[in-house]
Amino acid sequence: AKNQGGNRYACYRPTDSQSALQAFQIEKALRQALDQNELQLFLQSQCDQHGVLAGAEALVRWQHPEQGLISPALFIPVAERSDLIIALDNWVLARAGELLANWRSRGLNYTLSVNISPRHVRHASFVEDVKAVLARYQFAPAALVLEVTEGILVDDLQASIDKMLQLTALGISFAIDDFGTGYSSLSYIRNLPVQELKIDQSFIKGIPDQANDIAMVETIIAVARQLNLRVVAEGVETAAQALFCQQQGLWSQGYHIDKPLPVSKWQARWLDRVTA
Ligand code: C2E
Ligand code: CA
């Protein structure tokens, strides 16, 4: 049955041996998917504090021949169990580099954000992988934002910082994704070479009704201001949330603006009408 209901995603919870077997099968199928071009890049817009398009986040999808569109929430955790995630991240990076080069040739300087798994940051090839994409596609380094999570803080933090510094020296930016959901203290971001914080959508959900969520978000904004960081609100679904973001000077991303769209559809909607 092909993707019944249009948007139904399979669910995976690694709770027992059956799930372990399932994970193994997903991993095997995903390796083939990478080879057989079954992965697709989707883009989701990011608007600046004035509500103007500023860039997009690249989000991967798996177009399975029988099961239809499979969510990254299902297969990224499986890919992260092995170095398969590095091949996957590099596939997305290459697609992103290609797109950024194309935009540059059209005089467009939107940012493109790419998710990088903590395992990839720790991997010996990380810095070279990013440099190789930059050398190959010759895009403006300032247009590439690499989204990492607090997962890079475990193990060798100093090694991660050194790698990030090598790439920020080239003009590439880093964002902390899902900010606020980790258990580490706020102070660690002082030591990280990042230019952007992405407030996790769980905090945006309660805006503008939940006092606790407003307090959290305002605290994050205050810290970001001190450190001169850009702040992006994720999961902006309502007009009230979008207004809150604009009033607070945040960039926003979420269903209120658009859902992630296949690259061609995203470009038709957001670019072609201004540059055609
Ligand atoms: P993420 O990086 O936090 O991405 C944001 C997720 O929130 C996306 O789910 C997006 O579709 C969803 N989203 C966007 N706007 C809204 C909204 O207004 N409301 C709600 N409820 N959700 C919204 P998606 O695309 O399923 O991706 C899930 C996760 O998979 C991502 O979370 C990221 O951790 C991972 N992922 C996706 N693409 C890649 C990739 O290319 N490489 C790596 N390493 N991880 C990826
Ligand atoms: Ca992200």
Ligand code: CA
């Ligand atoms: Ca996120």
Ligand code: CA
């Ligand atoms: Ca997430």
